[in-house]
Amino acid sequence: MGIDMIKQGDLLSAISIFEAIVQKDKKCGEAWYYLGLCHQQSENEPLAISAFNNVEEEDVCYPSTLLGLAASYLNEYKHASSTDCLAKWLLISHPGAITKGQVPVNAATLRATYTSLPRTPNTDIEVHTALGILACLLDEPHVAVHTSEMRSQSRPRTSCCGTDWALRSLTRIGVARVWRRTDVR
Numbered sequence: 669m670g671i672d673m674i675k676q677g678d679l680l681s682a683i684s685i686f687e688a689i690v691q692k693d694k695k696c697g698e699a700w701y702y703l704g705l706c707h708q709q710s711e712n713e714p715l716a717i718s719a720f721n722n723v724e725e726e727d728v729c730y731p732s733t734l735l736g737l738a739a740s741y742l743n744e745y746k747h748a749s750s751t752d753c754l755a756k757w758l759l760i761s762h763p764g765a766i767t768k769g770q771v772p773v774n775a776a777t778l779r780a781t782y783t784s785l786p787r788t789p790n791t792d793i794e795v796h797t798a799l800g801i802l803a804c805l806l807d808e809p810h811v812a813v814h815t816s817e818m819r820s821q822s823r824p825r826t827s828c829c830g831t832d833w834a835l836r837s838l839t840r841i842g843v844a845r846v847w848r849r850t851d852v853r
């Protein structure tokens with residue numbers, strides 16, 4: 669029902685529904701994830717971050733949650749935290765691309781690793797999302813816009829939690845801000 673509210677654009681009702689779910693089941697990762705998305709769409713990044721941080725690593729929504737956290741941290745100018753989330757996503761989503769001991773420590777190094785990833789229809793959207801966040805971290809608005817266009821051209825994919833990510837121009841010293849579009853089917 670909360671997802672239906674998101675589809676209708678009724679974020680306040682969706683937030684109420686997901687809050688009721690997590691009050692009853694504090695370990696419901698999917699509800700925490702959607703609650704975080706609703707707060708992001710309401711441009712309430714601190715509450716989004718708080719909700720996302722309740723999704724546990726073993727939850728099926730965790731990889732998508734890391735992208736959400738990376739976007740929220742970017743929007744809150746917490747660049748190191750954003751980069752850390754992107755590195756964790758890479759560790760989980762592309763085993764072997766890096767190892768825990770090799771986690772890149774800066775956005776430029778991380779982008780080089782992402783750029784070298786093999787592309788498949790199922791990973792293009794998420795990889796383009798991560799590259800867009802990295803472009804924003806590196807103050808490269810033209811790259812963020814290009815990445816957004818490439819992401820839009822990728823085959824639509826609905827993640828396990830039903831979220832599709834996109835970039836939209838907003839602000840980061842007049843640059844770009846990562847945002848998301850829920851595409852719940």
